[in-house]
Amino acid sequence: MPPKVTSQDVARAAGVSQPTVSRVFTPGVKVSAALEEKVRNAAHDLGYRPNTLARSLITGQSMTIGLIVAYLDNPFYTEALEKMSRTLKERGYNIMIFMAANHASDVDGVVHDLLDHQVDGIILASVSASSALTERLLEEGVPLILFNRGHSDQTISSVTSANHQGGRKVAEFLIAGQHQRIAHISGWQGASTGYDRCAGFLEVMAEHGHSAPTVVDGLFSREAAAAATRSLFATSRTPDAIFVGNDHMAFSVIETLQTELDIEIGTDVSIVGYDDVAMSAWPSFELTTVRQPANRMVDAVVDQLIAQIEGKDLTPKQVEIDGPLIIRRSARIPKGWSE
Amino acid sequence: MPPKVTSQDVARAAGVSQPTVSRVFTPGVKVSAALEEKVRNAAHDLGYRPNTLARSLITGQSMTIGLIVAYLDNPFYTEALEKMSRTLKERGYNIMIFMAANHASDVDGVVHDLLDHQVDGIILASVSASSALTERLLEEGVPLILFNRGHSDQTISSVTSANHQGGRKVAEFLIAGQHQRIAHISGWQGASTGYDRCAGFLEVMAEHGHSAPTVVDGLFSREAAAAATRSLFATSRTPDAIFVGNDHMAFSVIETLQTELDIEIGTDVSIVGYDDVAMSAWPSFELTTVRQPANRMVDAVVDQLIAQIEGKDLTPKQVEIDGPLIIRRSARIPKGWSE
DNA sequence: AGCAGGTGTGAATACGTATTCAAGTTTATT
């Protein structure tokens, strides 16, 4: 194992000083063409590459973003993860990733790990943070953004889709479709995404005189959603439409209806989901759903985070990105609405 | 933004020297109980946490593993990713992650990024490395392991399932089921996983006198697999069984058969996949498939990688982990085989 | 009491780089 080659070694080989080597590899710093040539040649011959750790230690910039993510079984997050990785890499940042159970205590511990590694910023994908934690981060000057999760107090930045508006769209669509008994298997009510979609949905329902539709919490889980489905159909007044809090649960609902209850989707019962993950377009599901534009959401997170890092402007900002209702076969289509 | 609190600050506050503070936070180093108490109190009061960058710079251990992954749309890899994250964290390591297109050139660039960050080891999940790259890593003393991909020359470590054996199992199962026209939509033949499964399958077919069954490369892609399915059924001699190179493609094959060709799965045609991802057990698919034990494979990669890091023993090792055939409804069950 | 051996601590240094500062060199200006 040969000793690592350092900027000193390159300097010696090129007959210049160590700072000159450093300057050659620091963008935006001028070095005469002659010396630059010599340094680059020497560096190439020796196989020199700058040590990022040493660089970060002195600049205070690690060029690393901490990413904490839960629910990786939901393909929406893997799509987002992939996009984040590409986008951040394009902008020169690396990702240090952790999976977290959704307990706040767990998240706190992981965030401290990230801080120890001097990350320049933190993205929380579908997990929330304790306020003790966000205060600490504010002190430390490390920006934090929630991805696909809002926060009650406005002191913390987030990027979500327009969940309230999306819930409204679904209710309007189902009501226009002449459905009489519309139920909702919601996302986890402890999460803003689950709560806001539900609230928007209920708002429109009330506006149209559908008082107190049945709502069951599906907890963003396939199993809970299947159980909720069974409970909805164990009563006398069975639904003719179900708005499901995300696609991941909707697939489970569809399968439960088809397999266990022999109910036909799109005719006997209309199903509408939320997210528009790739699987929603699969022939097995053909799921009508509200699109969360993962690409634009990721761009927004990255833009906002980097702006905060480089601008040192930590004023929180809540971004909501609107998405259309994507109409497929899983729900009856109202007259005059196009597929 | 308050200045970062360093070990110097803690030393001053506790009335000791900086090295003493360092020793308190370095496991396996003795400090008298009295001083340790004072240091821990001062550290707690000031909110001190050691700077991992500075520590890594001097120890030469970043406690970070580089992970490069492709095909994140295949749930097998997200399951593995989740497990890797948890396992590595338990053992004190962090993950720096990159998504890579499957071009070798792309991978080389990313690996250099990782080396610049002084990662202690590298895992390549379903991507392969150029030999120029592996030589460089060997020089550098940074261990590399391939996950779910083998390599022709034996100089590089890998963890895979027993793909050849798995391909054999499928062929034996389908032949025992009295299938007459068995075809194979293979995984990408440029990848060892795709190739080995195919080879094992063909071997058994030949042993039983089925000469030259139809094989089409599905490239691990849903679209290519759907196209392959159509081409198989565009001929006069249509298959009564298809071995598909992984589950991800198998779902696409099943949907194409059901939706476009109105063929019933498990009766008209038997489908067998490979991986046993969670989705295979979904009621919509009920896919018979060879299980790749993701947990055990991840444990093997992590064990092997850490052994190489800590033992500095870089002798390559190829690990193969056997997995059972999981029998479900997507393929006719031979007499005497239990579901 | 005297000395060998062990233990805990601080001073000094190292890790590999970016940056400040002063000195040296070139270019522009009158």
Next chain:
DNA sequence: AATAAACTTGAATACGTATTCACACCTGCT
């Protein structure tokens, strides 16, 4: 041609920690 201004470069230093080394201290032995 002389001086001011602009630009390059190297010496020295800083980042925050872990580790070597020497020293002082305490223990247990003859």
